Amino acid sequence: MGPFILKRIGQTLITLLLLTILIFTLARLTGDPTPLVMPSEATDADRTFFREQYGLDRPLHEQYLVFLRNILSGDFGVSFRYREPAMNLVLAAIGPTLQLAGLSMLLAIIIGVPLGIAAALRQGSWFAAIVRGYAGLGQAMPSFWVGLMLIMLLSITLPIFPSSGYGGVANFVLPCVTLAFFASASVTLLTWANMTEAMRSDFVQMERVLGIPNRLIVLKHALRNASLPIVTYLGLQFGLLLGGAVVTERVFAWPGVGQLVVEAILNRDFPVVQASVLLTAVLFMTVNLCVDLLYAVLDPRVSA
Amino acid sequence: MHRETSPPILTVKDLTVAFGPMERPARAVAGLNLTLQPGEILGIAGESGSGKSTLCNAIIRTLPRSARVGGEVRYDGRQLLALSEREMRGLRGSEISMVLQNPMTSLDPLFTIGNQVDEVLRERRRQGQSNDQVTAIGLLRRVHLTAPELRLRQYPHQLSGGMRQRVLTAMATAATPRLLIADEPTTALDASIQDEILLLFREIRDRAGTAIIIVTHDLSAIRRLSDRIIVMYAGRLVEEGPTATVFSAPRHPYTRALLDSLPQVEGDTVTLKAIPGQVPNLAELPHGCAFADRCPVAIARCRTEDPTEMQLGLRHRAFCWLADTAS
Numbered sequence: 001m002g003p004f005i006l007k008r009i010g011q012t013l014i015t016l017l018l019l020t021i022l023i024f025t026l027a028r029l030t031g032d033p034t035p036l037v038m039p040s041e042a043t044d045a046d047r048t049f050f051r052e053q054y055g056l057d058r059p060l061h062e063q064y065l066v067f068l069r070n071i072l073s074g075d076f077g078v079s080f081r082y083r084e085p086a087m088n089l090v091l092a093a094i095g096p097t098l099q100l101a102g103l104s105m106l107l108a109i110i111i112g113v114p115l116g117i118a119a120a121l122r123q124g125s126w127f128a129a130i131v132r133g134y135a136g137l138g139q140a141m142p143s144f145w146v147g148l149m150l151i152m153l154l155s156i157t158l159p160i161f162p163s164s165g166y167g168g169v170a171n172f173v174l175p176c177v178t179l180a181f182f183a184s185a186s187v188t189l190l191t192w193a194n195m196t197e198a199m200r201s202d203f204v205q206m207e208r209v210l211g212i213p214n215r216l217i218v219l220k221h222a223l224r225n226a227s228l229p230i231v232t233y234l235g236l237q238f239g240l241l242l243g244g245a246v247v248t249e250r251v252f253a254w255p256g257v258g259q260l261v262v263e264a265i266l267n268r269d270f271p272v273v274q275a276s277v278l279l280t281a282v283l284f285m286t287v288n289l290c291v292d293l294l295y296a297v298l299d300p301r302v303s304a
Numbered sequence: 305m306h307r308e309t310s311p312p313i314l315t316v317k318d319l320t321v322a323f324g325p326m327e328r329p330a331r332a333v334a335g336l337n338l339t340l341q342p343g344e345i346l347g348i349a350g351e352s353g354s355g356k357s358t359l360c361n362a363i364i365r366t367l368p369r370s371a372r373v374g375g376e377v378r379y380d381g382r383q384l385l386a387l388s389e390r391e392m393r394g395l396r397g398s399e400i401s402m403v404l405q406n407p408m409t410s411l412d413p414l415f416t417i418g419n420q421v422d423e424v425l426r427e428r429r430r431q432g433q434s435n436d437q438v439t440a441i442g443l444l445r446r447v448h449l450t451a452p453e454l455r456l457r458q459y460p461h462q463l464s465g466g467m468r469q470r471v472l473t474a475m476a477t478a479a480t481p482r483l484l485i486a487d488e489p490t491t492a493l494d495a496s497i498q499d500e501i502l503l504l505f506r507e508i509r510d511r512a513g514t515a516i517i518i519v520t521h522d523l524s525a526i527r528r529l530s531d532r533i534i535v536m537y538a539g540r541l542v543e544e545g546p547t548a549t550v551f552s553a554p555r556h557p558y559t560r561a562l563l564d565s566l567p568q569v570e571g572d573t574v575t576l577k578a579i580p581g582q583v584p585n586l587a588e589l590p591h592g593c594a595f596a597d598r599c600p601v602a603i604a605r606c607r608t609e610d611p612t613e614m615q616l617g618l619r620h621r622a623f624c625w626l627a628d629t630a631s
Binding site for chain 1: 395
């Protein structure tokens with residue numbers, strides 16, 4: 001297993017390096033930030049001073065090397081807009097995002113895995129039909145709409161939960177449910193499909209004719225075999241939630257990374273864009289590295 | 305092994321397994337009768353789709369829920385088809401056991417051999433079918449697996465097909481079942497390994513008196529191993545008799561065609577003779593004998609009337625209008 005881990009870590013580092021080039025270039029493709037940052041009455045000299053101060057007047061490759069050297073020493077630049085270290089802004093936003101993503105994933109697993117198993121074992125029953133309906137709705141309904149409906153229903157019509165903001169436990173309910181609804185639908189369908197396949201496999205048939213108790217066949221053998229693709233999916237889904245719950249964060253005015261990035265892009269606040277994309281990317285890759293390592297633990301054929 | 309006097313361990317009476325719509329059912333097994341004596345090895349031959357595997361799964365009751373099963377399966381006097389799933393589970397593995405077709409996929413790839421053998425042993429002990437003296441290593445030794453200590457720590461993908469079939473056989477016979485069903489146990493294996501596995505089955509029978517049903521389309525395996533043979537075609541039994549008799553004097557044209565399809569070696573030339581045509585669609589069987597369309601000697605009657613049983617001698621019977629005339 002040692003070489004496997006080293007190889008995966010090496011791949012992750014190379015991906016990160018490529019990513020820095022990509023982020024750097026993409027951020028600059030949005031145009032010159034000077035007019036957006038400087039007040040309209042600023043003189044040309046002010047503008048030139050701004051460009052020089054942030055190194056924007058230098059050739060791109062030079063800017064990139066400076067950028068790379070700086071991030072290696074932990075300096076992600078200062079936000080053009082807030083005049084604060086970009087990383088501090090991102091770190092402040094990543095907390096709420098991680099909490100939201102983590103809780104939603106947990107909820108999705110708690111709902112989706114048992115539903116998927118039960119549906120796979122009761123193929124063709126009314127229960128399976130209901131699960132199919134739930135999963136279909138969850139996948140088909142866009143998160144922003146679900147979010148808005150929940151706000152209408154549970155914070156306006158019946159004022160139970162706050163409609164927006166961050167702080168107390170109650171604030172978590174609506175955004176969590178919104179995200180978990182979608183994620184649990186996918187987890188349900190994936191568990192269902194993979195459990196069905198696992199239950200049809202030869203080794204399950206063999207365990208049956210050997211009189212192994214059903215509980216062991218389902219929960220030990222079939223579930224572990226079915227869990228491999230589910231784990232992969234969860235890793236990807238978690239990554240998506242990390243950087244991409246933009247819409248949900250906006251609907252619920254959640255002070256997370258999604259919101260921060262959208263704002264930073266609109267303002268051409270390069271350092272913030274770069275820092276947040278880099279941080280979410282590192283988190284995403286770490287999660288997927290963990291998934292791969294978990295995969296190697298779950299499946300002895302991987303590391304062989 | 306002729307133990308005519310003892311009561312049969314297994315009696316299958318008028319067994320029918322149907323799939324598909326009620327009005328146009330596909331009968332994978334149609335009105336099949338057979339008996340098996342304790343310690344007897346019965347070979348079941350036939351092409352793919354002849355209903356061999358369905359028959360096995362009907363006996364041990366692992367057919368999909370969509371299957372409609374009729375008739376009787378008596379094991380040691382008990383009507384298996386009337387048992388609850390729970391009672392049936394109590395018999396599976398301990399009294400009636402089975403080895404599946406594909407050893408490559410019949411072990412869980414994510415657990416070690418030891419884990420899986422132990423799981424079976426624990427279950428047998430819990431049922432009082434085994435004791436602490438029987439160990440996983442002992443079981444693997446009994447099926448002549450080399451380096452059993454090492455195998456227990458290995459995963460299925462680290463073992464060859466032959467080794468895996470030995471492991472599966474060890475698991476299936478952990479508690480000395482009285483009936484072992486082997487569904488194409490050698491088909492997925494190299495020719496050189498096939499013989500060893502067949503010998504292993506014979507050894508199990510000789511040691512424990514286990515009755516064995518071996519299903520295969522490999523007639524040479526049946527010839528070497530079984531005491532008696534049943535030939536199936538399109539879900540029906542077409543010929544039954546002592547292995548030596550059926551091989552030397554087959555009476556059903558299908559049996560003859562099957563035997564002819566074995567490679568014939570004469571000097572340097574090997575000739576293969578295939579049976580022309582295909583196994584008919586079970587949902588659209590023609591009137592009369594199901595084999596009539598492929599039969600080289602079929603007469604008009606074969607296409608209008610189902611052939612009845614023709615007794616041809618001691619325990620030798622065939623379902624063919626021409627069984628007593630053709631040779």
